[in-house]
Amino acid sequence: MPNLTRVTTVERSALKSPLRIVSIGGGTGLSTLLSGLKTHARGAQDQPRPGRPVLEITAIVTVTDDGGSSGRLRRDFDILPPGDIRNCMTALSEDEALLSKLFRYRFAGGRGLKGHSFGNLFLTAMNQITGDFAHAVKLSSEILAIRGRIFPATSSNVTLEAILEDGSMVRGESKISKSRIPIKSIRLSPGDCDPLPETLEAIAQADLITLGPGSLYTSVIPNLLVRQITDAISQSAAMKVYFVNLMWQPGETINFTASQHVKAVNEHAGTNLVDCVVLNSGAIPAALRRKYARVSVKPVENDFDELAEMRVKVVTADLMGDAAASPQKVRHSPAGLAEIVIDLASRSRAYLVRREALAAHRRRFK
Numbered sequence: 001m002p003n004l005t006r007v008t009t010v011e012r013s014a015l016k017s018p019l020r021i022v023s024i025g026g027g028t029g030l031s032t033l034l035s036g037l038k039t040h041a042r043g044a045q046d047q048p049r050p051g052r053p054v055l056e057i058t059a060i061v062t063v064t065d066d067g068g069s070s071g072r073l074r075r076d077f078d079i080l081p082p083g084d085i086r087n088c089m090t091a092l093s094e095d096e097a098l099l100s101k102l103f104r105y106r107f108a109g110g111r112g113l114k115g116h117s118f119g120n121l122f123l124t125a126m127n128q129i130t131g132d133f134a135h136a137v138k139l140s141s142e143i144l145a146i147r148g149r150i151f152p153a154t155s156s157n158v159t160l161e162a163i164l165e166d167g168s169m170v171r172g173e174s175k176i177s178k179s180r181i182p183i184k185s186i187r188l189s190p191g192d193c194d195p196l197p198e199t200l201e202a203i204a205q206a207d208l209i210t211l212g213p214g215s216l217y218t219s220v221i222p223n224l225l226v227r228q229i230t231d232a233i234s235q236s237a238a239m240k241v242y243f244v245n246l247m248w249q250p251g252e253t254i255n256f257t258a259s260q261h262v263k264a265v266n267e268h269a270g271t272n273l274v275d276c277v278v279l280n281s282g283a284i285p286a287a288l289r290r291k292y293a294r295v296s297v298k299p300v301e302n303d304f305d306e307l308a309e310m311r312v313k314v315v316t317a318d319l320m321g322d323a324a325a326s327p328q329k330v331r332h333s334p335a336g337l338a339e340i341v342i343d344l345a346s347r348s349r350a351y352l353v354r355r356e357a358l359a360a361h362r363r364r365f366k
Contacts, residue, residue, distance in 0.1 A: 018042055018056040019345040022206040022238075024153075024223045026062035026084040029214025029332070031091035033243070034059055034148070036334030037341060038092045041147035053346060057148030058202040059088045060195075060229065062222040064160040064188070067174030069106075069116045073124050080133045080152055084219075086119035089137075092146035099144055134196055149202070153223040156193035160222055162186045173218045177251045185268065186217050188225045195229050203232040207352065208345035211274070212243040213332055216261055217252045221268045230269045237355060239348035241276045243337065246284070246319065246330050248297045259306035274312055278340055282318030288330055299330075315340065 023033055040055045063080045065071065070081035086103060093100040103119030126136035134155055141150055160173045164181040176183070203209065212220050224230045233240060242265060244258045253261065262274050279302045292298065307314055317340055321333030 016053075018054045019342070019349055020056045020058070020202075020205050020207045021210065021341060021345055022058045022060065022202050022208070023210045024060045024220070024229075025210075025212055025214040026065075026219035026222070027214045028087070029212055029219060029243075029245070030059060030061065030084070031087040032332050032334050033210065033213065033337045033341070034088055034091040036336070036338030038147040040338060040342060041092075053342060055342070055345075057092065058199075058206075059092070059148060059150045060153055060199055060202075060223055061085050061088055061150060062219055063152045063154060064158060064173045064218065064222045066159070066172045069120045071174065072116070073120055074157075077124055077128070078157065079124060079127050080155070080157065082120045082123035082127075083117070085137055085150055085152060086117065086123060088150050089141055089144055089146055090119065092141075092148045092150070093144040097144070103144065149198075151196050151199045151202070153199070153229060154193040154195055154226050156190065158188045158190065158193050160186060160218065161189050162217065173222075177215070177218055179251050182254070183217050183252060186221060186225070188222065191225070193226055195226050200228060200232045203229070203236055206236060206238045207349045208341065209233055209236060209238050209240045210243065210341060211241065211265060213245050213337075215249060215252055216245070216256075216264055221265060224265070224269045224273070230271075230273070233273060234269070234271050237352055239275050239344060239351070240273055241278060241341075241344055242274045243278045243319075243332075243340075244280070244302075245300055246280050246332065247292060247299055250295070250297065253300075254296070257301040257303040257306065259303050259310060261300070262307070262310060262312060272310075276313040276315060276344065277307060278315045278317065278319070280319040281316040282320040284320065284330055292330065315344070 023030060037055055037057050041057050042054050061084050065081035065083050066074060070083035073079060074081050090100050090103050105118045107113040107116050123136055123140055126140055127133050130136050134152060137150055159171060160176060162170045162176045163184045165184050166181055170176050170179050214220050242262060244261050248254045248256060258279055262277055265274055266272050284299055319332050319336050321336035
């Protein structure tokens with residue numbers, strides 16, 4: 001497992017080439033992370049500060065959404081759900097661009113249009129033209145000039161199923177998130193789905209692999225149920241980092257501690273996948289805590305002793321930062337997430353450089 005030692009002066013030369021980040025998830029959590037990373041990406045309008053590494057970003061996005069606009073389009077056109085991917089596309093585009101605003105636009109009325117976003121409709125139309133959803137995403141990303149690459153976790157039309165603690169089964173992501181019975185495990189149907197070859201290549205070349213933040217059972221873990229993705233992550237020497245959510249999530253993680261999040265990831269992956277866990281140390285405003293408490297939701301507990309027993313590295317940081325100024329919801333700070341990712345990716349790259357140098361030395365004197 002990569003260690004978290006500081007990067008040496010000699011190793012900084014290896015950081016001149018872009019750091020390769022693979023971020024896995026879905027929903028608002030992944031798009032929040034990507035929006036923070038994009039200002040550090042190659043070709044961004046606001047270039048990183050001198051001495052800061054440039055990033056190459058790849059997002060791997062879950063495709064199990066069956067609610068709202070995505071669910072309607074999925075049923076009507078037999079396509080993969082476009083919503084989470086569209087969110088990632090707009091997160092990696094330049095906010096000031098008219099096209100980005102257009103992709104985020106949601107119709108407030110109109111028979112058959114109400115509730116749909118323009119971006120979802122655009123991706124659907126592009127899919128109809130190309131006959132290939134992944135290619136539709138690629139072409140749409142080029143139109144938006146996004147600062148990275150986006151791949152669906154699989155091109156198969158899969159459905160998420162949950163086995164609850166009482167033994168019952170719930171089918172469909174939207175129904176799973178509404179369940180109030182604790183989730184025991186989740187699975188994909190069909191289970192023998194494959195990722196894109198480009199996805200596996202990106203994982204193999206990554207300096208850092210991130211999981212979350214986001215809905216544990218409906219945004220993060222579904223990607224790991226594509227077995228070749230999990231196998232590729234497990235085989236990678238890059239650091240694997242899990243960003244723990246700030247609050248409990250009704251229907252998924254009520255009463256979950258940080259270690260329980262990690263255990264759920266590892267159990268569904270079938271291996272101890274997580275090397276490092278990032279926890280929030282920032283204060284959540286009292287007014288927001290009271291607001292969430294009224295619906296029986298509390299901050300995730302940082303149970304350090306249990307995490308130590310699991311032998312995962314722990315990084316703490318104020319993950320709310322400027323987002324704490326928002327009086328409406330508890331949300332991660334995009335800039336705060338990006339700072340953590342850049343730091344960990346730099347250390348992971350340094351580890352990989354040392355590892356390769358040692359391997360070359362051994363080959364030379366074998």
